[in-house]
Amino acid sequence: MNPRLRHWREAASVLLAAGTPGRQSPSALWPCDYELLFLQRSSRSGFMPSAHVFPGGLVEAADFSAEWLRLLPAAPRCGLGAVRPPPPGSSRAPLFATNRQQLGSPLPGEVAFRICAIRETFEEAGILLLAPGGRPREGSGPAPSLPAEQLLPAAELGEWRRRVQEDPACFLQLCKHLGCVPDIWALQEWSNWLTPVDRAGRGGRRYDTAFYLCCLETRPPHTSQDDQEITAFLWSSPPEAIERFKSQEIWLAPPQFYELCRLCNFSSLNDLHTFNSDRALEGCERWLPVTLTAADGFIQLLPGDELYPEDPDYTGEKKITMSTDKMVEDLMKEDGSRFRSPLLL
C-alpha cells in the first residue's frame, strides 16, 4: 500500500461562490458581491461534529472510474489546463502529483478529485455542477451553472440524489441520463490541507483534502441539506461568516477559517475568479497545521509562521508535541502571527 494512504484519507472539497448583484452588503466596511456555501455537519458526525464546512468528502473508487473517460473530452487531462512545473527544489503537493496510472487508476487525480467534490456537493446540498457533455466548457469567466431544477423534475432529482448517496457510481449514471458531465473546468485548485496529527477524528482518521474554488456567475442556486450528514446550510459572504464565527453563532475549523480570511482580500467575485485563474496554474502546497499548546490555549502554526517546525511530524509517529509557558496573546505579538484573534479550538 502507498505509505501516504496509510495516514490520510483522500478527500475533496469545494468553496462554492455565487454572485449576489444588487444585494445590500450587511457591512459597509466589508462590501462583498458574492456568498459562499457552508454546510453544517451533523452533531453525530465522527469528525468535526456541528462544524460549518464547505461541501466535500472522501474520494470514492467511482470517482476514478474509467467510464468517465467515455463521457469527458479526450484531450489531455480531459481539457483541464496544465499546472506550471514547480520551481527547482520544490514539488507539487503529493495529492496532486501522485501518478495515478502507476496506482492503477485510468483517470488523472486532478479529474477524479473534481468529480468527487461535484458529487459530494450534489449529495450534501442538492446542487448539480454540470456542463453539457462532449467538450470542455468554453469561456474563462465564472461558470454559468445549469439549474438542477431545469434538468429534472424535483421528485426525480430527489430520487437520483438518494441513489447517489447510497452508491456513488450512480453519479455517472445520472450524468449519462442527463447528457451532461461534471463541470470539472469550473473548479480551480485553491489549497491542500492535511488534518493535524492531534485533530484526527474517530478511529484516528485524518484527511488529505484538495480544496477547489468554483465561482458561479448566477445567484446562489436552490440548496437543500441532506438531513443526514448535513443538518443545515448557509450562504454567507466571507466577512459575514467571520463575524458569525466570532460571535460563536457558527464554528469553523482552522482551515476553513484561514481560507475565509484569504477570501476577504476579494470583495468582487470577478476579481476573485480572475485572481485564481492565474494563481491556480502555480499549483498548491500541502499544508499541515501544527498545534502549539500555550499556557492559556492553543495556536495552530502554519507554514511560514516563525515557530513552524522545520521538519514537521507529518504522521505523528515521532510523537513530537510543542508547548510553551507563554500566553497566546504574547506569542501572537512576538510571532506577528497571521491570525489577529486567538482561535477557539
Ligand SMILES: Nc1ncnc2c1ncn2[C@@H]1O[C@H](COP(=O)(O)O)[C@@H](OP(=O)(O)O)[C@H]1O
Ligand atoms: N445521519 C448521519 N449522521 C451523522 N453522520 C452521518 C450521517 N449519515 C452519514 N454520515 C457520515 O458522513 C460521512 C460521509 O461523508 P462523505 O460522503 O462526505 O465522505 C460518513 O462519515 P465517516 O467517514 O466518519 O463514516 C458517514 O458516517
Ligand SMILES: CCC(=O)SCCNC(=O)CCNC(=O)[C@H](O)C(C)(C)COP(=O)(O)O
Ligand atoms: C480543531 C479541529 C481541526 O483543526 S480539524 C481540521 C479539519 N480540517 C481538515 O481535515 C481539512 C479539511 N477537511 C474537510 O473539509 C472535511 O473534513 C472533509 C471534506 C474531509 C470531510 O469529509 P467527510 O467524509 O466527513 O464529509
Ligand SMILES: [Mg+2]
Ligand atoms: Mg462530507
